[in-house]
Amino acid sequence: xxxxxxxxxxxxxxxxxxxxxxxxxxxxxxxxxxxxxxxxxxxxxxxxxxxxxxxxxxxxxxxxxxxxxxxxxxxxxxxxxxxxxxxxxxxxxxxxxxxxxxxxxxxxxxxxxxxxxxxxxxx
Amino acid sequence: xxxxxxxxxxxxxxxxxxxxxxxxxxxxxxxxxxxxxxxxxxxxxxxxxxxxxxxxxxxxxxxxxxxxxxxxxxxxxxxxxxxxxxxxxxxxxxxxxxxxxxxxxxxxx
Numbered sequence: 001x002x003x004x005x006x007x008x009x010x011x012x013x014x015x016x017x018x019x020x021x022x023x024x025x026x027x028x029x030x031x032x033x034x035x036x037x038x039x040x041x042x043x044x045x046x047x048x049x050x051x052x053x054x055x056x057x058x059x060x061x062x063x064x065x066x067x068x069x070x071x072x073x074x075x076x077x078x079x080x081x082x083x084x085x086x087x088x089x090x091x092x093x094x095x096x097x098x099x100x101x102x103x104x105x106x107x108x109x110x111x112x113x114x115x116x117x118x119x120x121x122x123x
Numbered sequence: 124x125x126x127x128x129x130x131x132x133x134x135x136x137x138x139x140x141x142x143x144x145x146x147x148x149x150x151x152x153x154x155x156x157x158x159x160x161x162x163x164x165x166x167x168x169x170x171x172x173x174x175x176x177x178x179x180x181x182x183x184x185x186x187x188x189x190x191x192x193x194x195x196x197x198x199x200x201x202x203x204x205x206x207x208x209x210x211x212x213x214x215x216x217x218x219x220x221x222x223x224x225x226x227x228x229x230x231x232x
Contacts, residue, residue, distance in 0.1 A: 035221070045158075045166065045209055047221035058220055094165055101154065101172065107213040108221055109156040111177065113165035 002026035002112060004095045009117030016085050016121070022078040022095030022114060030073040033098040033108065036080050038091035039116075046091070049080065050098065050108065063089075085121045092116040125149065125214035127224035134230040141197040143227045145210030148191055152215040155193040157186060160226075161206045169208075170195060197229070205231045 008020040020036070036048040049069040050058040057069050068081040078095055097112035127147040135141045145155060155173050158166035168177055170186035173193055183198045193212075197204055210224040 037221075037223075044226040045160075045211075045223040047223065050220065060219070060221075099171075105152060105154045107153055109154075109168065109171055109211060110158075110166070111168050111171075113167075115165055 004097065004112060004114035006093065006095050006114045006117040009093065009119045011120045011122065012085055013123050014086060014121055017081070017083045018085065018119060020080040020082070020093055020095075020117060020119070022080075024076045024078065024095075024097075027097070027112075029071075029076040033100060034069075034071060034078045035096045035098050035108070035110065036069060036078075037094045037096050037110070037113075038089075038119075039094070040091040043091075048093070051078070082119070085119075087121050090119060090121045092118050125219040125222050127210050127212060127222055129208075129210060129224040129227045131225070132228045132230065134232055135200050136232045137202060138199055141200050141204070141229055143195045143197075143208050143210075143229065144192055145194070145212075145224050146192045147212060147222075147224075149215040150188065150191050150193055150212060153212045155186070155188065156211045157184075157195045158209045158211065159204075159206045160209065166209065200229075200231055202231050205229055 005023045033052045035050045051069045066084045070079045094116045095114040096110040098108045157170040159169045160166040169184050173188040174186040185196045207226045209226045
C-alpha cells in the first residue's frame with residue numbers, strides 16, 4: 001500500500017527540540033521530493049520545508065535556521081529536526097510527497113499525504 | 124510576502140453548483156492546485172495544473188483560471204463534498220515556493 005506514516009510528535013517546552021519522522025512505503029521514495037506541511041488547530045495549511053531527491057533543502061522564513069529537513073533513502077524515511085520551538089509551532093505536522101512540473105508555470109504540488117503527528121509546544 | 128486569497132465560506136444546497144475562488148498576483152505565471160480536507164483527515168488533491176483532475180476524483184470537480192483568479196467548481200454538490208478546500212501555488216520569483224490560500228469552508232445546506 002502506498003502510504004506515509006508520521007511519528008515523533010508530542011508535548012515539548014518552549015525552547016525545546018523535537019524530531020519528527022515519516023516512514024514511506026509502496027513507492028520508490030528516493031525518486032520523489034518530500035515536504036513537511038503543518039496545520040494549527042482550526043487554521044489553514046502552512047508549508048514548513050522541502051527536500052529534493054539530491055538532498056537540496058528549502059524553508060520559509062518562519063522556520064529557517066530552526067528546523068532541518070533530512071532524508072534517509074535506504075530507510076525510506078523523512079525527518080524534521082525542530083529546535084528552539086515556540087508556542088506558534090504547535091500544529092499537526094504532515095509529511096507529503098511532491099510532484100513538480102518543469103514548465104514555465106511549474107511548481108510543487110502534493111499527491112500523497114500522511115495522517116499527521118501532533119506537536120504541542122507549551123510549558 | 125505572497126498571499127492567495129479565498130473566501131472563508133461558501134454555502135450551497137445539494138445538487139447546486141459551488142464555486143470557490145482563489146486570487147493571487149502570480150497566478151497567471153504559476154499553476155494552481157486544489158485540496159479537499161475533511162475534519163480529522165489529511166488533505167486530498169482534487170485539481171492540479173489549474174484544471175486537471177487526478178484519477179479517482181469525481182467528474183463534478185473542475186478547475187479554471189482567468190487572470191489572477193482561479194476557480195474550483197463543484198457541479199451537482201453532494202453532502203459528502205462538505206469540507207475545507209485549499210488552493211496552493213507559488214510566487215513567480217521563487218522566493219515563496221509553496222503558498223496555501225487561507226481555505227474555504229464549503230457547507231452543504
